[in-house]
Amino acid sequence: MEQEGVTLEELKKKMADFAKERDWDQFHSPRNLLLALVGEVGELSEIFQWKGEVPRGLPGWEDEEKQHLGEELSDVLLYLVRLSDICGVDLGKAALRKMELNAIKYPVKLCKGSSQKHTQFNGDSGDTAGKDQGH
Incomplete structure (x- = not known):
């Protein structure tokens, strides 16, 4: 069942719960989260690296490519939400x-x-x- 929409607050809570369940809070310093975020932005960049200018809607892209893009965009968003939470910033x-x-x-x-x-x-x-x- 797919959710219609999600708030930043819901993502923040889910990320905090996810980290707590795994005892990862000890690793989630602002520096570490920022470096992880930069790494994910790099992975996102690789998707577009050799494609030249890409038109809106990504015509001609395979479903697998779009799914991979969604995963990398999600990684960037999740690290950004987690970083803002750890830093006490209401994103x-x-x-x-x-x-x-x-x-x-x-x-x-x-x-x-x-x-x-x-x-x-x-x-x-x-x-x-x-x-x-x-x-």
């Missing part, structure tokens, strides 16, 4: 706040249809501490 709230900040940094009237960094269209002097664009 949902942090993501919503970041979207609000990005809306200010990238106002629709100045950036619609453009891939320019905010420093290129709003006259900022320099990058804000090297932060990403959020898109």
